[in-house]
Amino acid sequence: NAGVTQTPKFRILKIGQSMTLQCTQDMNHNYMYWYRQDPGMGLKLIYYSVGAGITDKGEVPNGYNVSRSTTEDFPLRLELAAPSQTSVYFCASRNPAGEDQPQHFGDGTRLSIL
Amino acid sequence: AQSVAQPEDQVNVAEGNPLTVKCTYSVSGNPYLFWYVQYPNRGLQFLLKYITGDNLVKGSYGFEAEFNKSQTSFHLKKPSALVSDSALYFCAVRVPRNTGKLIFGQGTTLQVKP
Numbered sequence: 437n438a439g440v441t442q443t444p445k446f447r448i449l450k451i452g453q454s455m456t457l458q459c460t461q462d463m464n465h466n467y468m469y470w471y472r473q474d475p476g477m478g479l480k481l482i483y484y485s486v487g488a489g490i491t492d493k494g495e496v497p498n499g500y501n502v503s504r505s506t507t508e509d510f511p512l513r514l515e516l517a518a519p520s521q522t523s524v525y526f527c528a529s530r531n532p533a534g535e536d537q538p539q540h541f542g543d544g545t546r547l548s549i550l
Numbered sequence: 551a552q553s554v555a556q557p558e559d560q561v562n563v564a565e566g567n568p569l570t571v572k573c574t575y576s577v578s579g580n581p582y583l584f585w586y587v588q589y590p591n592r593g594l595q596f597l598l599k600y601i602t603g604d605n606l607v608k609g610s611y612g613f614e615a616e617f618n619k620s621q622t623s624f625h626l627k628k629p630s631a632l633v634s635d636s637a638l639y640f641c642a643v644r645v646p647r648n649t650g651k652l653i654f655g656q657g658t659t660l661q662v663k664p
Contacts, residue, residue, distance in 0.1 A: 440593070467649060467650055469651070476559070476657070478554075478640065478654040478655055479594075479640070481651060481652075486649050492649075494651070526593055526594070528593075528594075530650050535582060535601075535644060535650060536582055536599060536601040537650065538584060538596035538599060539594075539652065540596070541586075541593030541594040542593050543591070543592050543593045544593055
């Protein structure tokens with residue numbers, strides 16, 4: 437009963453390094469989302485995808501890239517890490533059958549950039 | 551533009567007392583509203599939703615929420631708080647006709663004291 441799985445759970449990067457945050461779901465959900473959570477700011481949508489091969493920008497896409505080659509996986513890439521990208525990142529997925537379906541979240545990746 | 555406001559950063563209640571966590575929204579068209587809970591170092595968990603129908607909706611762990619269209623509010627309630635209810639609570643509104651994207655409030659920390 438895995439749901440949405442994110443790896444790694446924690447990571448420290450140096451400024452200018454790159455990394456990929458992994459997200460996979462086993463619920464066969466077409467819709468997937470990446471958020472960042474900053475204290476007192478709620479969650480902000482970075483990118484989302486409505487199916488394999490289809491991605492689109494959210495509110496705060498700058499500095500990030502995504503791909504969606506399979507239904508299960510939705511990795512988030514940081515190319516040139518900056519201190520402003522220190523945050524907690526959450527991946528979510530949703531069953532597209534009905535607009536009332538809730539999103540299901542992973543446990544997050546805590547990323548610090550020094 | 552759609553928005554969600556949670557006017558209280560923190561709510562403190564004594565165990566056994568009723569609790570209310572406030573949420574107001576602004577959205578064009580009929581709102582789809584959600585409450586999520588986040589425990590430390592975990593992702594968001596779905597609590598309940600309002601789509602249509604009865605203004606009082608019931609959800610997980612004894613929580614309920616009251617939808618008030620005239621006041622554009624969707625307050626989360628529980629008749630008797632437990633210490634284990636202490637967590638971060640998020641209200642969210644679905645962006646209409648737009649791939650199920652959610653806009654989140656900034657979150658309210660609920661502290662229940664024994």
